[in-house]
Amino acid sequence: xxxxxxxxxxxxxxxxxxxxxxxxxxxxxxxxxxxxxxxxxxxxxxxxxxxxxxxxxxxxxxxxxxxxxxxxxxxxxxxxxxxxxxxxxxxxxxxxxxxxxxxxxxxxxxxxxxxxxxxxxxxxxxxxxxxxxxxxxxxxxxxxxxxxxxxxxxxxxxxxxxxxxxxxxxxxxxxxxxxxxxxxxxxxxxxxxxxxxxxxxxxx
Amino acid sequence: xxxxxxxxxxxxxxxxxxxxxxxxxxxxxxxxxxxxxxxxxxxxxxxxxxxxxxxxxxxxxxxxxxxxxxxxxxxxxxxxxxxxxxxxxxxxxxxxxxxxxxxxxxxxxxxxxxxxxxxxxxxxxxxxxxxxxxxxxxxxxxxxxxxxxxxxxxxxxxxxxxxxxxxxxxxxxxxxxxxxxxxxxxxxxxxxxxxxxxxxxxxx
Numbered sequence: 438x439x440x441x442x443x444x445x446x447x448x449x450x451x452x453x454x455x456x457x458x459x460x461x462x463x464x465x466x467x468x469x470x471x472x473x474x475x476x477x478x479x480x481x482x483x484x485x486x487x488x489x490x491x492x493x494x495x496x497x498x499x500x501x502x503x504x505x506x507x508x509x510x511x512x513x514x515x516x517x518x519x520x521x522x523x524x525x526x527x528x529x530x531x532x533x534x535x536x537x538x539x540x541x542x543x544x545x546x547x548x549x550x551x552x553x554x555x556x557x558x559x560x561x562x563x564x565x566x567x568x569x570x571x572x573x574x575x576x577x578x579x580x581x582x583x584x585x586x587x588x589x590x591x592x593x594x595x596x597x598x599x600x601x602x603x604x605x606x607x608x609x610x611x612x613x614x615x616x617x618x619x620x621x622x623x624x625x626x627x628x629x630x631x632x633x634x635x636x637x638x639x640x641x
Numbered sequence: 642x643x644x645x646x647x648x649x650x651x652x653x654x655x656x657x658x659x660x661x662x663x664x665x666x667x668x669x670x671x672x673x674x675x676x677x678x679x680x681x682x683x684x685x686x687x688x689x690x691x692x693x694x695x696x697x698x699x700x701x702x703x704x705x706x707x708x709x710x711x712x713x714x715x716x717x718x719x720x721x722x723x724x725x726x727x728x729x730x731x732x733x734x735x736x737x738x739x740x741x742x743x744x745x746x747x748x749x750x751x752x753x754x755x756x757x758x759x760x761x762x763x764x765x766x767x768x769x770x771x772x773x774x775x776x777x778x779x780x781x782x783x784x785x786x787x788x789x790x791x792x793x794x795x796x797x798x799x800x801x802x803x804x805x806x807x808x809x810x811x812x813x814x815x816x817x818x819x820x821x822x823x824x825x826x827x828x829x830x831x832x833x834x835x836x837x838x839x840x841x842x843x844x845x
Contacts (some may be wrong), residue, residue, distance in 0.1 A: 446697045
């Protein structure tokens with residue numbers, strides 16, 4: 438980016454914004470000029486939110502999601518079902534599952550997936566911590582492995598199910614199928630295949 | 642947005658980011674989690690850039706673009722051609738024309754376009770200031786009106802050309818045509834019509 442080395446404040450703002458994922462120089466420029474048009478309170482609020490979020494956010498000592506309280510709001514909520522742990526790759530996946538409103542148990546964030554080519558083995562993930570949770574809490578009945586359906590995600594799911602087998606706890610994974618509102622025409626072959634395999638009886 | 646009223650720092654950051662144009666809650670969430678994963682220096686730099694840009698940026702006293710020096714770097718650059726003024730709607734348009742590298746004159750930012758329905762008349766734009774510049778500098782030979790090709794933009798261009806007529810200065814506007822790299826198939830009828838009207842002789 439040519440403007441990166443200029444020292445004027447607008448170019449600097451565009452440069453910092455363009456480091457965000459999916460934000461190219463053109464979008465960063467549009468955002469910067471939008472910000473300049475707003476009241477000063479707008480950029481101050483955003484700046485404060487940035488500093489606050491980064492300074493106050495830690496990892497939950499139990500589930501390792503991002504949180505500003507330890508344990509996090511989910512882990513300390515007495516209404517959450519502690520007999521179920523949903524294992525996800527990243528803190529943002531906790532947010533996604535929460536948005537669905539379909540899950541009332543607890544979480545465990547791995548902070549990555551097994552990827553031998555990238556040098557990420559079991560010790561790089563929060564797997565030891567998961568086993569330690571299972572040792573401390575004998576009420577866990579089910580581990581739902583919600584890693585993404587990539588090759589590495591599936592391999593990680595398989596690894597976890599083998600790791601947990603000695604505990605005699607049920608290990609499940611999320612179902613594959615046609616997305617809600619999705620059209621068969623635009624759905625890939627593998628997904629249709631999985632949806633066919635997992636077909637369910639109507640009016641059963 | 643449901644999370645807007647939550648007080649935890651991540652929700653607050655998502656809320657502030659989602660006020661940006663073209664950034665919905667989903668993108669804001671993705672950006673927030675990206676920011677949380679980076680070093681603290683990243684969010685601090687972005688926060689500083691935001692504050693600095695908004696605090697240090699003023700309007701140039703000559704051309705009224707955003708600047709941190711008055712006059713702005715373009716107006717004070719002795720290598721810019723002062724006989725030409727390119728009139729644009731917004732400061733970001735100065736950036737766009739500069740990026741093209743095709744213009745070496747000076748600018749004048751209107752900060753809007755004529756739009757009677759929105760109550761924006763000539764007095765709401767920096768038109769008086771443009772006339773005053775022409776009065777002070779008798780070397781101006783050409784005004785290039787680079788308002789956007791909307792109904793209001795064209796009306797503003799026409800208004801400006803009438804306003805400047807008494808000065809005997811040439812008033813031009815940007816050419817319409819097929820975008821570079823554009824396909825006829827995806828170009829709208831009006832643009833093709835203008836490109837046809839403005840067609841140029843090959844090997845002339």
